[in-house]
Structure formats: structure tokens, C-alpha cells
Amino acid sequence: MSERFAFTVKARDGTARTGAITTPRGIVPTPAFMPVGTGATVKAMFPEDVKASGADVILANTYHLMLRPGAERIARLGGLHKFMHWDGPILTDSGGYQVMSLAKLRRIDEEGVTFQSHVDGATVALSPERAIEVQCLLGSDIQMVLDECTAHPATREEAKASLELSLPWAKRCKVAFASMSKPGQALFGIVQGSVYPDLREACARDLMEIGFDGYAVGGLAVGEGQGAMLDMVETTTAILPEDRPRYLMGVGTPQDLLASIARGIDMFDCVLPTRSGRHCQAFTWQGRLNLRNARYAEDQTPLDPESSCPAAQYEKAYLHHLVRSGEALGAMLLSYANVQFYQELMARAREAIAAGRFASFADDVKRRYAGSGEEVEE
């Protein structure tokens, strides 16, 4: 296994591309979807089933782990990989997004952010240097710069001010990373700029000047709508270097993923497959299903005969019973089936790009999902 972080594009189909990220902990074929293991566990899944689902890389949340059990503690216990029984690559975010969305924010200035922990109310400081230190303590393979995730909606002035805060942080992260990281670890920059194409472009160019191992598109899927999101993706990927992976943060539905792959995105993470799995929803090759629906009460067909996931072979009638009864096994089976569906979706996308038929593949999936607007019932 190479001791260096590398990315190679192997085939293109229009703007879509398939390739591989190489890390000391394993190779990640792209486009890749990262299941989210917020608190050092992909919720309601055994680590070996996450692996069996086809996932090559997972995401863990710096914010959650620095608060509980603590980054220094995880380091003392041998690092995050050992702690959570995952020996493949792990990407960690910087904590910035959750500070804004979960914590009681106390202060934000050019130095960094100070906030109150949502776990125990303690006052915690996060600076660019500390964000990198925490990610290095965890032993993360792909680390993210600390940025301010611009709120939505934001005026052009607000978005610009946000960038002016984040860009110096990105530089400081790179400096800190150079002194703290180990060989083979990577650091990604994050393009912000809200829904303003010129700000996105300027941010991308500024980050490229600093120079990162990969580039993320952040601050999207926060309420701007799919059209605006895809416009921003397209604007940004048009500028980003061809030889670096591009990661669209926190997105999304199968349709979002395919539309973004068509616009040159290589990596994704989203809580949707696991969160939906805990809320009775299944992603299948026949579309999206809500297993609470009474129509499944005596449906003896498997959840997804087209999937090779063991969990997708369970009968809909049984899954219906489990979710109606609030049984843990319902969430366990649906989480597993959903995570594997996302992996199968990525595997088929990679094949389709390599074969030059990505557009027709994406159309086919879009058709399968068009008639299935079943919503979460909570």
C-alpha cells in the first residue's frame, strides 16, 4: 500500500469522472459515498456490515468526538480506527458546521470560535490549529479545514464577510497540518460562497492558490433548492483542478448524487441512508419506500430483490411489523440496506462512467425514483 495520498482519474464521461483515491489505509474508487459515523459509529450498524456494504471510506465528526469521548482520550486509546473497529480510510470534518448548528455559539472572531458543548455545557474553543490538532489526534486520513459554514439565506455581503473569515483560517490550517500530520494524510479545502457564483469562483481560486490535496464544496443542501445547488456545483467544479478529488459535503438523495456526479463531483457524505433507516424509509432499486405504510402489511416480497444486501432480502411484511412495533431490528435492517444501496448506486455509477453510458444510467435511476415520493412519517 502506498504511503502517499494520491488521486487518479481513470475515465471520463462528459464532466463525470471515475477514478481512485489512494491512501495508506486503502484505495477508494470514486465516485464514492461515505456513510456517516458521527459518534464513532455508523448508527445502528456493526462495523463489519458497514465494510460488507461496500463502503471504502467513512466520515466521522470532529465536533462530536472532541466533546465525547474527547480527542485526547481517543488518541490514548490508540486512535479512531482502532477505537471504532474501522481499518479503512476515515475522513473527518473540521467541526465548524456542527458548532454552528448544534452548539450554543458564544463568540466567533478571526481567532476561531468559542461555544458551549451540547453534551455537558462546557465552554470549548475551536481554532484552525485546534481543528487540525484534533483531527491528527483522531488519526484521520482525510482532514478538513476549519471554515465558517455560511448560513442560508445570506446576502452577498454576508457571504463575502464569511469568506473573509474562512480564507485566513484555511491558510492557518495548512500550516498547522504541515507540522502535525503524518505521511499519507490529506487536507482538503472547502469552497463556500453561498449562492453567488462569483464568490464561489473567487473562493475556489484562493484555495487553489494555497493548495490542498482535495477540494470540498460546502454550504449547500441547506435550503437553496436542487437547482441552485447544482448551479453552484457546476460553477465550482469548472474551476477546480482536474487532478484533485472534489467532495460535495452533506449531499444527498440518490438523484442529488447522480446530478452532482454528472457535474464532476467525486465524493459524498450524508446521514440520509442511516437517518432514513431509523425512520422507516428504505432506498431501493425500485425507489424509496416508507415501510410504515399499511400497503406492506402482508407484502411477502423482499425489500429489494435487486440488491445483494442480506438485509434487503427480508420481506416487506416483516419490516413493516418491526417498524410499526418500534423494534430495533427494523432500524438495523433498514440502515444496512440503505447504506448498501448507496454503495451499489456508486458502484453502478462508476461502471456507467467507465462504459460511457452515465447519462442513460442516471436517467434510469431518476425514473425509478420519480414515482416514489413517500415521505418520512414522524
Place this chain on the structure above:
Amino acid sequence: MSERFAFTVKARDGTARTGAITTPRGIVPTPAFMPVGTGATVKAMFPEDVKASGADVILANTYHLMLRPGAERIARLGGLHKFMHWDGPILTDSGGYQVMSLAKLRRIDEEGVTFQSHVDGATVALSPERAIEVQCLLGSDIQMVLDECTAHPATREEAKASLELSLPWAKRCKVAFASMSKPGQALFGIVQGSVYPDLREACARDLMEIGFDGYAVGGLAVGEGQGAMLDMVETTTAILPEDRPRYLMGVGTPQDLLASIARGIDMFDCVLPTRSGRHCQAFTWQGRLNLRNARYAEDQTPLDPESSCPAAQYEKAYLHHLVRSGEALGAMLLSYANVQFYQELMARAREAIAAGRFASFADDVKRRYAGSGEEVEE
């Protein structure tokens, strides 16, 4: 596989015995512990892990299943085994115990009981005939007669009145079972009588006169204390026929099981391993542990190095983190480890009986558990 239900004692050590129950769906070495799959799922466990834990037979609750999803529905879906992905033997209780403990009881008379469902408030009737019909619809391999589980404490007169209700029900269950059951299915009687040895004896003799495939000891572990419970077990097993399995219902801790095996019990069920697993408690060969305890925060030793359960190989520090964070994986791993511990306990008990060293084995376990009084923290 034999099409008949049979029981053979293979070795004795004092009053303890080891043998095997043969059913058309598989052989169950005894003493046996049945994990509880109340609502057609052993809570928070995949069916294949229940099997892998060493369980040869599981229990399902008639009361819960008749209310949701309904016995007729399960029959239409191909029976309980297919429904819940369990192809080994299943024992079902009669529903009587839960009617008393969970439902809003409406009426109880010699005909049967009428109650309000705790699921949807519907009025439901349960008679001896209906209890057998429901168990046959489920396809249960070992069925239980409907009885009134005598409340504790009960005066001698109350306990006697309760027996006078239950004995005619037992007879009617046998008649109904003869007309509705399939070859190889078995029906067990249930000895009640509260804490009164003469009532237990009389009940046992009356049931033996009716004649059942096995005999359960019911109405214990309801607050009478371990001493009184073991006295009743001893009184009852002294009378029960040698050539029929004896099942102590709803018991208990590892110490309870071993003390009851010493008094001639062959079968057990209890929610303790799974319920404890959902409440941060582990049963291990080193005793009972409460994983919430801060002492485990940086404990890198496996949960139970002496167990062969995959879940027991996880570090205590990680389990501590999971249960403190309320992560589903904590309950999943502890449930699996606990169910397997109970199976390993039974396997070692069988070996010890066969080798004529059961008393020293039981003493050893008792010693291991003596210092571990960690209680559930809720």
C-alpha cells in the same frame, strides 16, 4: 429429523440432569436457555446472531403477536418461523401472563379472559381454545396451556381458587391441542400454587394425570425471593416425571439458573440478557459489569476475553462510549454478548453435569458473580 417430540436424559449429577429435546425443527440440548423474541424479534439482534450465539430454541409471546401483527396474519404469511427468520424450534407462551401484567383486564371467568389490547385498546377474548388456536396459527413447536398466573403475594385461598380456574383450562387446552396441532408439536402444562408446597404438589399431580409433553413451573420470580423460589422448584421437580422436560418460566440470573438446574430444571427463558443489554449491563465470565461506569472510560481490555462471542471482543472503553452516547450499537453489542454468555453458561453446565462436576462448576460461577453487584442505572 424425527417427526416426533421427544426428551431423553443422558446424564445425571445429583438432581441435575443433561439431555436433549428432539423436535421436527431440531435438537435442543438441555439444560437450555431460550432468548425471548417477544414481538417476533429477539430485541436488537439479527436472527443469524441469535443462532450464532448458540441458541437452539427461542421463545415468542402469544399475547404480543396475537395483538400485532395478529396470529391469522402471521399464518397467512407462512407462519412465525418464516416471518422472523428463525428455522429452529420456537416455544410460545399462552398469553395468560401478559394479559395479567400488560393489558387492562376486563373480565376473567371460567370461560376465559377478556381484556383491552395495550396496542390499540381493542377488546380481545382469550380462552383455552383460542390460546391453542393462536399458537397453532403461529406454528409454535412447544405450546403452553392457558393458565392464570397467580399474583404475588397470594393467600392460600387465593392461590387455591386460581388453581381451580386453571386446571379445567389445562384440560380444555389438551383437547383443543389434540384436534388442532400438527405431528411433532408439543404441549406443556404449567404448575402454579404460589409459595404453598401442598398446592404446587397437588397441581403437579393433577397436570400429570391429564398428561403433557413437558411441565413448566410458573408464577415464580415475581417477588417471593430466591430462597422461596428454589423451595418451590425443588418441591415441584421432586414430583414431576423423570422422562419429561421441566421448564422454569421467566428465570433469571446466572445464579438462579444454576441453582435451578441443580434442582432438576431443564429449560429457561428470561428477558434479562437482552433487557440488560439495552441498559448498559453485561453478563461475562468475569461477572456482571455496568458499562456506564466511569472506570471503563479508558479500559482497553475486551468485554469478555473468555467468551467466544464476536461482540465480547470489543473494548470496554468503546462500549462505555457507545452506551454513554446512547448509540444503538452499544445495545446491539451488549445484547449479543449477553445472549451468548447465557448460551455458553448452559453449554458449560451440560458438560459439567455429564462430567459429574456440576456442583463445583456452579460454585465457581457463583464466586465469579459474588463480587459483581453492579446494578442497572436508568
